[in-house]
Amino acid sequence: MAHQAHAYHMVDPSPWPLTGAIAALLMTSGLAIWFHFHSTTLMTLGLILLLLTMYQWWRDIIREGTFQGHHTPPVQKGLRYGMILFITSEVFFFLGFFWAFYHSSLAPTPELGGCWPPTGITPLDPFEVPLLNTAVLLASGVTVTWAHHSIMEGERKQAIQSLALTILLGFYFTALQAMEYYEAPFTIADGVYGSTFFVATGFHGLHVIIGSTFLAVCLLRQIQYHFTSEHHFGFEAAAWYWHFVDVVWLFLYVSIYWWGS
């Protein structure tokens, strides 16, 4: 059996980059076909392919790290750089939507009534459900830190409990936000206020769902003894992502919900 003389990971040939690329092609073309010809077949096919790709690709990474031992310290360093760079790219993604919000709200046009919130818009009370949402996400930041310390200290039961609590808080946020969306007195079609509000908070909500899913996978892995007290990067990556989601909410709350009302 050949052995490598370095600590880096030379991956086995994998079909998932191809299937992922085709999934992206199908989703984007499918979106255009849906808009013009009212058929969702292509887009749905793309989504299914995307889910299959994500499941199998990430399953393989778990196999390579936890079962085959390929995630040596230099490899883990690379994974850390990768996650940090990805989160940074997401920060820039949200920065764009904040730019759009401040562009419209700092100098409201005469068409809006020269004021912000625009004439005719009843904004949500920032001290009702949005404040509760802030408390929920801040609490989840505490529980995820508790989970991390539990893992590092080898406290299996506490790690499972605190991680489960974090996920529950994430679901609670999503449920509250869904209710707010349903009850809101304005829609996405209500001028630039509606657009900036729902696009910014909507993408944030999507990231909460993604983050909760990532944490749920970590919970399953923790239950199955994948994490050790020294090596649990998958969980750390999920925790970083979760803190990022929390920080974005704080900016949303202060800018759109509070200052913007």
Add this chain to the structure above:
Amino acid sequence: MRLSLLIVRQSRLKKKEVTFSTVLVLKRLPEGEVITMFRHLRSLQQVSRRTLSSSARRPLENKVPHKQKLFQEDNGMPVHLKGGSTDALLYRATMALTVFGSGYVLYTLIDAALPKKKN
């Protein structure tokens, strides 16, 4: 003899490490007190046994060593197929959708690009 058995049983139940000093302390007590302690510990044992068996599930077995053996086997299989026949099934299904999807998207886009004859 009865004393050491009790400690062993208790430690198995509570999964705590019993030190030599604990045994020594119990051995130094007068017999009357030891018997009372024994009765209290016995009831505690029964309560914990009931609690553990009724509310707690059987602890999940650590399958990581088994998985490590499976995925480190020198059989030349790439990681995406190394788990067994389910891997192959899922791979074939994914690739089938990929190939079909590629063809379908080309057909749809070409069809959308060509002018349609009006009747």
